[in-house]
Amino acid sequence: MKFDEVIMERRSIRGYKSDPVPKDVIRDIVRLAIRAPSSMNTQPWHLHVVTGEPLDKIREGNTERNLAGVPASREIRMHGAYEGEHRKRQIAIAAQLFETMGIEWSDKERRRDWVMRGFRQFDAPVSIVVTFDKSLTNNDIAIFDCGAIVNCLVNAAWSRGLGAVINGQGIMQSPVVREHAQIPDDQTIMSCVAMGYPAEDFSANDVVSRRRDVDEVVNFVGYE
Numbered sequence: 001m002k003f004d005e006v007i008m009e010r011r012s013i014r015g016y017k018s019d020p021v022p023k024d025v026i027r028d029i030v031r032l033a034i035r036a037p038s039s040m041n042t043q044p045w046h047l048h049v050v051t052g053e054p055l056d057k058i059r060e061g062n063t064e065r066n067l068a069g070v071p072a073s074r075e076i077r078m079h080g081a082y083e084g085e086h087r088k089r090q091i092a093i094a095a096q097l098f099e100t101m102g103i104e105w106s107d108k109e110r111r112r113d114w115v116m117r118g119f120r121q122f123d124a125p126v127s128i129v130v131t132f133d134k135s136l137t138n139n140d141i142a143i144f145d146c147g148a149i150v151n152c153l154v155n156a157a158w159s160r161g162l163g164a165v166i167n168g169q170g171i172m173q174s175p176v177v178r179e180h181a182q183i184p185d186d187q188t189i190m191s192c193v194a195m196g197y198p199a200e201d202f203s204a205n206d207v208v209s210r211r212r213d214v215d216e217v218v219n220f221v222g223y224e
């Protein structure tokens with residue numbers, strides 16, 4: 001696949017075939033992803049590739065705790081609710097997904113089911129839990145570096161015919177993830193990436209999210 005095709009055609013995938021992903025395929029994707037740049041080449045990331053029973057236990061634990069109303073316990077600092085333009089974009093992608101899935105805004109039950117799918121990591125056969133060295137806590141650059149490798153991961157997966165979605169929901173109940181993914185004490189959980197072969201008949205997989213125009217994003221200086 002050409003670079004432009006990967007970048008322009010990749011979408012978040014939220015419906016998966018149950019087929020397992022061979023270890024060699026994941027190794028190949030990670031081989032590409034670890035070419036991500038990082039501050040002073042520090043490569044502060046660790047990737048915990050979880051499948052099978054441990055992943056099922058994470059799904060179960062997340063679901064139980066969320067249904068029981070256990071507050072989220074992420075290991076990175078979180079903002080409050082998005083506001084203004086950010087909130088509008090957040091609602092726009094949700095509206096696109098719900099419309100495609102035939103979920104009415106008023107249908108609280110189906111909306112909740114959708115949220116619970118996220119907590120189950122969209123039933124993907126693989127979850128890659130991304131962590132960074134705890135010694136770099138309070139160093140925002142380590143978080144920036146993790147973003148770089150995660151972006152490379154989702155694009156590398158796409159280039160190999162797999163789908164992925166970065167899945168903040170999947171690590172919201174961090175003690176569950178920590179236990180079943182066997183995360184060492186000296187690492188902080190950043191996020192996770194659900195991955196697998198895209199289900200062909202899952203309409204949300206066709207949603208193309210919108211982007212701001214280049215001219216809205218860019219401020220050219222010194223070009224005149």
Ligand SMILES: Cc1cc2nc3c(=O)[nH]c(=O)nc-3n(C[C@H](O)[C@H](O)[C@H](O)COP(=O)(O)O)c2cc1C
Binds near residue numbers: 011013166
């Ligand atoms: C840090 C981060 C966390 C995300 N968490 C979730 C999530 O919990 N659930 C979800 O459905 N999508 C999640 N996404 C995917 C975004 O919704 C998606 O990337 C965005 O809407 C753009 O769509 P695209 O990936 O199809 O281009 C996350 C993306 C990022 C970068």
